[in-house]
Amino acid sequence: SVGEIDVGGVITFTHLTTTGETIASTQTELIIPPDGAYSIDVEYGQIRIDYTTRNTERFVANVIVNSASTATSLPELLSATTPVAKPIIIQMQGLVADATAAATTAEAFADQLTTTELIASSATFSPNTNVTTKGYTTSGDGGAGSWVQNGVTGQTVSQSPAQLGNALLNDALGNQWALVGSGSGCDPLAFGAISGVESTLSIQAAANSTKMLSFSPDAIYVINRGIIVKSGTLVSGNNSTLKADAAYANTLPLKYMIYNENHASETIIDKDITVENLNFDYDTITSGDGYHALYLRSVLRPICTLSTFNNGSNGTAFLKCSAGIVSHNKAFNVRNCGFDMWDSSSDGQMISNYVDSNGSGNQGIQYTADGTAGIGTSSRALIAFNTVNGVAADPGVSGIIINSLAIGSAVVAADIIYNVVSDCQISIVANGLVSDVLIESNKVYRSLNTSYLVNTNTSGSPSQVRMLNNGVFDPVLTSEPIKVKAGTGHLVTGNYTNSGLTPAYNFAMLLESDNCVVKDNAFVDGTAGYINNTSTGSSIGKPFETGTYTPVFDFGGDETGFAYSVQNGYYSITNDTCTVEVNLTISSKGTGTGALGVSLPFRPINPAFAGSVGTVANFQATSGAIYVNAGFSLGARGQILKETANGNGNVLAADIGTNMSISMSFSYRII
Numbered sequence: 304s305v306g307e308i309d310v311g312g313v314i315t316f317t318h319l320t321t322t323g324e325t326i327a328s329t330q331t332e333l334i335i336p337p338d339g340a341y342s343i344d345v346e347y348g349q350i351r352i353d354y355t356t357r358n359t360e361r362f363v364a365n366v367i368v369n370s371a372s373t374a375t376s377l378p379e380l381l382s383a384t385t386p387v388a389k390p391i392i393i394q395m396q397g398l399v400a401d402a403t404a405a406a407t408t409a410e411a412f413a414d415q416l417t418t419t420e421l422i423a424s425s426a427t428f429s430p431n432t433n434v435t436t437k438g439y440t441t442s443g444d445g446g447a448g449s450w451v452q453n454g455v456t457g458q459t460v461s462q463s464p465a466q467l468g469n470a471l472l473n474d475a476l477g478n479q480w481a482l483v484g485s486g487s488g489c490d491p492l493a494f495g496a497i498s499g500v501e502s503t504l505s506i507q508a509a510a511n512s513t514k515m516l517s518f519s520p521d522a523i524y525v526i527n528r529g530i531i532v533k534s535g536t537l538v539s540g541n542n543s544t545l546k547a548d549a550a551y552a553n554t555l556p557l558k559y560m561i562y563n564e565n566h567a568s569e570t571i572i573d574k575d576i577t578v579e580n581l582n583f584d585y586d587t588i589t590s591g592d593g594y595h596a597l598y599l600r601s602v603l604r605p606i607c608t609l610s611t612f613n614n615g616s617n618g619t620a621f622l623k624c625s626a627g628i629v630s631h632n633k634a635f636n637v638r639n640c641g642f643d644m645w646d647s648s649s650d651g652q653m654i655s656n657y658v659d660s661n662g663s664g665n666q667g668i669q670y671t672a673d674g675t676a677g678i679g680t681s682s683r684a685l686i687a688f689n690t691v692n693g694v695a696a697d698p699g700v701s702g703i704i705i706n707s708l709a710i711g712s713a714v715v716a717a718d719i720i721y722n723v724v725s726d727c728q729i730s731i732v733a734n735g736l737v738s739d740v741l742i743e744s745n746k747v748y749r750s751l752n753t754s755y756l757v758n759t760n761t762s763g764s765p766s767q768v769r770m771l772n773n774g775v776f777d778p779v780l781t782s783e784p785i786k787v788k789a790g791t792g793h794l795v796t797g798n799y800t801n802s803g804l805t806p807a808y809n810f811a812m813l814l815e816s817d818n819c820v821v822k823d824n825a826f827v828d829g830t831a832g833y834i835n836n837t838s839t840g841s842s843i844g845k846p847f848e849t850g851t852y853t854p855v856f857d858f859g860g861d862e863t864g865f866a867y868s869v870q871n872g873y874y875s876i877t878n879d880t881c882t883v884e885v886n887l888t889i890s891s892k893g894t895g896t897g898a899l900g901v902s903l904p905f906r907p908i909n910p911a912f913a914g915s916v917g918t919v920a921n922f923q924a925t926s927g928a929i930y931v932n933a934g935f936s937l938g939a940r941g942q943i944l945k946e947t948a949n950g951n952g953n954v955l956a957a958d959i960g961t962n963m964s965i966s967m968s969f970s971y972r973i974i
Contacts, residue, residue: 310335311429314377315353319365322348337433352380417441418448418472418493422461425475430454433483439495445519448482448493455479464494465504470512488515491524498522501548506530518543518581528556529598533564534573540581540610547586547615559598560585560615566600571625574603578610585615593639595620600646602627612637618658622646630654636661641691645671645708647679654685658702659692667691667702667727672712672736672762684717694727698752702727707735707762720744728752731773736763743771750778755798757816759789766790772797775826777804783813783835784826791818799825810835817841836906843973848876852904854885858956859897860940866891869964874904881905881973888964898953899943901931901965905973906939919965922958931969941969 314333321327325346333343345368352364354377366380374380416424418439428434432452439446450472462473470485482493489509496502496509498519503526510516510532518524520541527548532538538561547557560583565572576599583596594616599605601623611633612618618634621627621644630652634641641658643666644651651670658667668691670684684705691702702724705717714737722745724730730747731754733740747754754775757768768790775784775798784800787793793816800811804827811826814836822844826833834843854872856865869888874881885901931941943965944951945958 310337310339311432313355313429315355316343316345317351317353318346318348319351320348322346334429334431337431352377418446418450418495419463421450421474421480422463422472423475427476428452428478434480439492440497444492445490445498445522446492446495449484450480451483453479453481464508464512465502468504468508468511470494470508482512485512488517489513490517490519492519492522496524499525501525501527503527503530510536515539517541518545526557526560527551529559530561531564532561532576534602535575536577538576538578538581540579542580542582544582544584546584549586557585558594560596562595562598563600563602563605566598568601569623571601571603571623573599573601575605576602577606577608579606580609582611582613583615583618584613587614593617595643598622599624599627604628606630607632611635612641614638617641617643619643620645621648621651624648624651626650628652628654629656631656633657633659634667635659636663638664638696640664640666640669642667643669643671644684645669645681647672647681648684649682651681651683652685653687653689655688657690658694660694660696662693662726663696664694665696665700666704667694667724669704669706670714670717671704671706671708672714679711680713680715682715684714686717686719687721689722691722691724692726695751696728698728700727701729701732701756702747703730704732704734705737705740706732707737707760710761712762713737715739717741718743722746723748725749726751729756730754732756732758733765733768734758735760735765737768738766740765740768741771742768742773744773746774746776747778747784748776750775750780750784752780753782753786754778754780754784755786757787757790757793764790766792768793770795770798772799774799774801776801778806778808781807781809783808783810783829785811786813787816787819787821788813790816793819795819795821796823800827802827806830814838814841814843833905844876844880850874850904852902854887855902856887856889856893857900857902857940858893858895860900861895861897862893864891864894865889868962872902872904876905876973880970882968882970884966884968886964886966888962889959890962892956892959892961892963896956898955899959900940901943901967903939903941903971907941907971907973919963922960922963922965931967941971 312335316331318325318327318329333341335341347369349367416436418436421436430452435449436447438444456478458473458477458479460477461475464472470482472480489512491506491509494505494508496505502524506524507530510530514536517539518541522543523546525546525548545560551557563573563576578597596612596615597607597619599621603625605621605624605627607619608630613635616639618637618641619629623646629642642653642656653668668686668689672679672681694700694702703719703722705714707713716739718741720743725748728751730750731742731745757765778784806827806829808829809831810829812834814834815838817839819841852872855862868890869886871886873884931943943954945954
């Protein structure tokens with residue numbers, strides 16, 4: 304039958320007579336479930352009914368059940384008129400009324416409890432009793448929870464979730480209670496965390512109990528050691544703050560604020576850990592000695608998004624991770640690196656993040672291969688649409704860097720695209736044994752040292768770096784905006800400086816890498832020219848340009864003693880071809896020895912190109928053609944040759960008369 308008594312109440316039916324197959328002393332027990340519905344079959348005969356409420360009060364009645372019984376609920380059964388005497392009926396009715404009142408009182412008592420009071424309570428509750436508390440310490444403090452007595456008894460009395468390290472508590476009688484729904488999401492406030500007060504154990508207990516750790520909006524959770532999260536955990540910050548306890552600043556327990564359970568593994572075990580919309584605050588910790596706010600190692604598909612990082616060493620540190628995503632985060636005053644992936648990571652993406660190091664910091668965003676003593680390869684990085692400001696701790700630090708770091712390590716395939724970097728020492732770097740790196744469509748403002756750098760380190764030298772369509776705006780630097788210093792096979796094309804720039808740098812570009820292609824860039828030349836080159840086998844071009852220069856003669860590279868009455872030089876450049884016009888008349892020939900040469904506005908490239916001389920006067924050699932040999936091995940110098948019976952020969956001092964004049968026009972490929 305169906306009715307409503309006291310949820311959790313225990314009703315015992317004891318047969319006092321033997322009827323049919325039911326012998327005297329047979330017992331049947333009923334516990335009123337949470338929905339208040341109950342149903343039980345009893346045999347005819349005289350039956351003793353024992354009823355114990357949740358408030359430990361006990362009621363007893365004897366009734367007779369036979370074919371004339373019509374009761375469909377316990378109150379009706381206790382009020383049965385056959386064959387119980389009227390005084391007993393009245394007594395039973397009173398007992399039922401008292402039981403109902405006691406149940407109501409118990410319910411009201413439970414509804415007024417806080418979790419702290421439940422832990423301290425010595426009241427007796429039946430198994431499966433559900434109590435919804437009004438708060439953890441005080442009513443309305445955000446720590447309310449629904450707790451059910453799980454039937455486990457004999458536990459250490461009055462233990463909190465923080466003490467037990469999970470979603471359990473023990474009351475003062477040693478009965479255990481479990482937090483309802485902890486598997487689908489836990490707020491640390493329900494485990495005893497208090498906003499603004501150190502609550503590490505409560506937060507860890509919540510993290511131990513769920514894979515959906517959900518912080519209350521805008522609360523401040525203070526910790527004195529890192530929080531460990533399990534594989535598959537979603538940490539939803541709801542714009543709350545996880546803050547390091549200042550009393551534990553720069554101590555080992557706070558090296559990481561959140562880290563994964565199996566971080567010590569050399570192979571991936573944990574997966575799908577996500578942290579979203581959480582603010583990390585390292586408070587007074589500002590060192591660069593490994594204080595990583597979010598440290599995830601050997602994790603498949605880790606994600607950090609919409610979070611903010613303040614102070615400390617690193618914002619995110621993803622090590623040995625695969626398919627990691629760091630997107631739409633912010634980092635402020637982080638002393639080592641805002642966002643970092645390294646230690647043989649693969650398929651990592653760092654997208655639309657913001658870093659402001661406020662004039663300090665070592666890197667804004669970094670994708671690197673391994674630690675200082677490790678060996679490994681990181682691969683397939685995407686660094687896109689980020690903004691990095693103020694990484695300027697010393698001249699060697701960088702806004703964005705791809706870096707192999709250690710001997711035996713490498714980075715393969717990385718795209719650095721559509722980023723904006725401002726007020727950094729070196730803005731964007733490809734460093735060490737890195738290959739197949741695309742640096743494209745980035746914009747760099749006010750670089751203090753170098754805007755774009757390709758360089759070597761102890762791991763090796765880069766190869767196949769493509770630097771395309773990048774901009775340099777208002778550099779503060781006095782060295783070259785682009786430095787390609789190491790490796791081979793790089794492509795530098797379509798890059799530009801802002802128009803109207805008055806450069807402080809000497810050259811627009813430094814090229815020391817071999818077998819490179821440099822073309823179609825639109826740099827404002829430096830005070831010393833377009834490119835400072837010491838490479839071998841490279842092809843250099845630039846957009847159409849005209850200009851003048853002051854040509855000089857030399858003997859074997861020695862210009863001593865030459866004086867001029869006419870000294871004019873003109874050039875035009877289209878892509879990689881330079882056309883030169885020279886008009887020289889000497890008033891005194893030089894005192895050096897060796898072959899006669901003439902200076903060029905730009906260095907040629909092999910193979911040598913022979914250009915003819917238009918007119919010549921007071922040239923004392925035998926008649927015949929005169930040539931200019933613009934060879935790579937000569938540097939920015941052309942050697943003047945004369946035609947001889949056996950071919951070409953050098954022009955020497957004896958071949959030159961007083962007031963010799965030469966007009967020549969020729970073209971050659973430039974570096």
